[in-house]
Amino acid sequence: MPCQSDDELNVLVKEAKKYTKDGKVADYIPALGRANPHDLSIAIQFPNGQCISAGDIDRKFTLQSISKVISLAFVLMDRGQSYVFERVGMEPTGDPFNSIAKLETLSPAKPLNPMINAGALVVTHMIKGNGINERFQRLLSFIREMASDSSIQYCEEVAQSEYNTAYLNRALCYFLKHHHIIEEDVEELIDLYTKQCSIEMNCLELARIGMIFAMDGMDPESGKQIIPVHIARICKTFMVTCGMYNASGEFAIKIGIPAKSGVSGGIMGAVPGKFGIGIFGPALDEKGNSIAGIKLLELLSKNYQLSMF
């Protein structure tokens, strides 16, 4: 079913777009710096197949940290909770996503949660498979199934751009390797992680993935339980407590839905039992979240009482 342009969403996008001037496109990964800061798009995917949208919905963007929720679900299915949470914690940090500060808080080098880069690198390390390519293709197939689009790929330009500049993530990896939290070659893990973060799609496909999480891992179109219910719920809980990094508390108060942001300007929302949301707005606030995307969600939550609290 094609996604219908929605008049009410178009009004909200027009209002939220005013805030793009106050944000800045991420450029620490040089290839991300080429995005148009004034782009803003949204799609809402309902379990009955209906989809509504507004804005620049054809724009593709890389998942970046949004991929961390999906890789966590995948690895929990691959390895089980006890194995995963022996190696990464469950607590929010209140720190920026790339912080190294609290890596020694828990038994040395255990990252506090899987949404910060240190934790996400450990999760990606746990993806099963023989070699980088097989491990990446397994994760990509999982994402294609959730998005119901077998053409989804990764952006080689963004992946290479991040690989060439991932100095801090390499530092995190070497610290984690020293403490035997990760065991593989750091360059190979960075290769896999940058490909994972560079998987690209538009807001329509992202909204469908959000809808799968909103429906506790069930794909209503195929009737398949793509993610076990208890794992989908773990992922939504991390989205609430850590999904927006050191803005997660304010986001829970003002908007109140499970959501995960990425530095390319994507936000995935999962309104429990109702629908998924995909947003793209590359102008970021000082915490690395889409400034207009958050404003759009604030308007939606207020107008339609979306808060789960």
Ligand SMILES: NC(=O)CC[C@H](N)C(=O)O
């Ligand atoms: N917050 C983000 O989206 C960060 C993801 C990015 N690939 C990084 O590791 O820095």
